[in-house]
Structures are given as structure tokens and as C-alpha cells.
Amino acid sequence: MKNAIEVKQLTKSFGNHLVLDNINISVKNGEIFGLLGENGAGKSTLIDCILGTKKVDNGTVSLLDMNPIRERKKLFENIGVQFQETKYPDKILVYELCKETSSLYKKSLDYKELLRNFGLYEKMKTPISELSGGQKQKLFIVLALIPNPKVMFLDELTTGLDPKARREVWKALQNLREQGITIFLVSHYMDEVQKLCDKIAILKKGNICFYGTVKEAINQSPCENFEDTYLWYSGEEETNESI
Amino acid sequence: MKAFNTFLTTELKLSFRGIDMFIFAICMPVIILVLIGIINGNKVAFEGANYTFLEQSFGAISTIAICAGGLMGLPLVLAGYREQKILKRLKVTPISPILLLAVQLIIYMIYSIISLVLIFIVAKLFWNLNIKGNILQFLGAYFLVMLSMFSIGLMVGGIAKNSKSAGSIASILYFPMLIFSGATLPYEVMPGLMQKIVDLLPLTQGIKTLKASVLGLSIDNVIFPIILMILLFVVCSTISIKFFKWE
Incomplete structure (x- = not known):
């Protein structure tokens, strides 16, 4: 098994509204993968589809070579998840x-x-x-972390943290990477993504408009730093014209 | 088993921290028992009856806690957990939904049993309650009522869209059954037509069975209620497991 997460041609709509369109993602074992995109771009829906908390319309998802819906009980012995809003009684x-x-x-x-x-x-x-x-x-x-997971999903983990706490979380994630844990994260902080992620995908209106490394993203854009790059990829047409 | 025990202890603690079940399942039955006791005391149920009014009502009062837990507590907890996305968090773990349902079921069972013991002690001490029928038969009927009411609650909580709709459905089930099935207002004081209408409520049938066991009446009259309650349990629990929604 090479890829911890394998998403192929995933499509998802709510009613007539196409939320995710032909998404392909593969995350190797031990990689930190970053999913970026504006609010409403479909990030949380994509995580839901990967985890099987939402059914996909088309395409396949495989997590640790398992189907997240059919092999739920076996699979989730090895998966740690932090949803955007974790709720508790x-x-x-x-x-x-x-x-x-x-x-x-x-x-x-x-x-x-x-x-x-x-x-x-x-x-x-x-x-x-x-x-x-x-x-x-x-x-x-x-x-x-409690299940001692092989794969972790972290949705906007550091949102709302002060800079010191964010640094601490980064350190924790880097330690996890050293232990070989695969991490799939969603973040709005470009410094964080640049520091942590081996590979990223930028989601725009349900399509992946960039897929690769942070370095490749910067090189393929007219921008010099990653935050501008991200805005260039994900931004509206007006922003593109102004650049 | 480890998960079951941990969930049971933790969820039980959480339930005790909330005060509503203490009021509705533990205090309310005692209050109603005491009120009926004070008003009717040791008067015989009707002229020529060999049992008291209180004895006649005991079976009905014993179901108040069952209703509170099964028709209020259970659906609201489950629907609330779904709405707050606690169930969604559990879906991405290896937990089985049956474990979660079973834990909540047992919590409300515990409330019901505490209530039953409590009202039995109070009725015995102050009004010398005398169970004329078979006590095992009473307990059997009690658990049957419990299972059928709880399975209704599981079904509502398991499939309601959100806690608001679960709350409305729960109220629609809870209040009429509590008031009209004889649990608070004695069935015997209702006019004949009203008795015929409330006979359609499953709880009325359950209470008839309980009453027969307390008063030692013939069991022939209660075969129908028993079948009805078993049927209700099978149908509702199947639906609640089959159509259980995490989100």
C-alpha cells in the first residue's frame, strides 16, 4: 500500500448544485496533505465524502485501501478525525x-x-x-490521537489559536509526521501550509484548480510569495485581472 | 464491553448532572402517588371492591417514569446528540449505533426502576399497599410496558430530523399518554366514551396489564395488551435500528 488516501473522480451535488466536480487526490503514506480554498469551496464536504459521513454521487474513495462506508468499523480503528466544530455533550x-x-x-x-x-x-x-x-x-x-491513528484528518485545526499555540500545534504535527502518520489538513493560514504540507490542493467552487507542492504553486504563478499565490489561484476573476 | 461500560457510566453521570429526569422521572411519580393517597387514602376503589383506590392506581403511577424517560428523555437525548453532531463524531470511530442506543435505553431503565422502588416503598409505608396478584407477573408487565414505550422513544429519537421535531413528536406522544392513559388521571373516573378513545393508546393497554397484576384480576383480559406491546416493541425497535441516522 503506497497511498493512504486515494480519491478518484469524486463528484457530489446537493440537489442541482454541483459541490464537488471530478476530484482526484492521492496522499502517500506519511505525507502531510493540505486542502485549501475559500469558505464554501467544498472543503468540508470533501472531507465528509472521504470519511463516508456523506455519500459520493460518483467516483471512488479508498482510505488505507478500505471503503469508508462498507468497512467503517475496521477502518476507523486507525483513523483520527477532528471536525471543524468538534461537539461534545x-x-x-x-x-x-x-x-x-x-x-x-x-x-x-x-x-x-x-x-x-x-x-x-x-x-x-x-x-x-x-x-x-x-x-x-x-x-x-x-x-x-487517542486511536494511535495511521491517518489523521484535521479540519481548520489552528483557527482561533494565538500564535504561540499555533506554533505548538505545528510542532506536534511535525512530530507526528516523523512517526509516519499521514495527515490530511484544512487550513486558511498560508504560513502554516507552507511550513507543514508536502502537497496541497486548492479547491475553487468544487474544482481543484491547483494540485502539487507549495513550491510548484508559486513557480507556476506570477506571484512571489505563497499567500499571493493562493489568492491568485483561488481568487475571483477581478483579482486575477488586477494582478 | 469496555466501550459499553465506559459509555454507560459517563452518560449516566451526564444525565444525573441534568436535573430534568430527576424531576420528571423520580419526583413526579412520588408526588402524584402522595396526592392520590391524600385525596383517596385507603378508600375502596368502588363499592364492593376488595382493593383500595390507591392500589387501583398504583400500576398507572408506576408508568410515569417510563413515559418521562421513554417518550421525553430518550428521543431528546438522541436527537440532540445528532443535531449537535456528536453522532457524526462517533460515526468516524468504530462504535456501533446499537451500543449507543442500548446505553441510553439502560439509563432510562435505571430511572424507571429507581422510581418504581421509590413509589412502592412510599405506598407500602403510608397506605399499606397490598399487591394481590403475582409480583412476577407485575414485573413482567412492567418490563413489557418499558420496552414498548422505550422503543417508541428510540424510534422517534433515531429518525427525527432535529431535536426540535423530536421535541414536538415527543410532546405529542408524552402528554396525551401521560394524562389520558390513566397514568395521572385515573382511567376509572373517565366517562365511558372517553375510556373507549383512550383505549387506543398503547400505554392504556400497558396500564391495564399492570393493574390486573396488582389487583390479581384474571389475565384473560390482558392477552390483547401483551400482544400489542410486543408488536409495538418489535416494529419500533426494528425501525429505529434500520433507519438510524447519524446526521
């Missing part, structure tokens, strides 16, 4: 959610150890609703 404490989460897997990492690594050990008995934004995001990484 009211009044639940940090350790309770961690404990519930680890009980779902045949093999799981020690959540206490993970909480300690992310500086949350002291917060074990705090209601999640009382954590700060950064602490919550870190907790959601911990939750995604």
Missing part, C-alpha cells in the same frame, strides 16, 4: 470525553499521557465548555 469533563473516546478502540494510546504532552493534564477534571479556545483545539488533537 453538555457538562462533560475533559477526562470523561477522553475516556469515552479511548473505550471505542481495540487499541488506544494512554490519554493521560497525551493530555500531559499537550499541557492539559491539570485540566482533566474541568468541564470542556470552560476551556479556552486554544485548550479546546489541543484537546481535539488529543482526541484524534
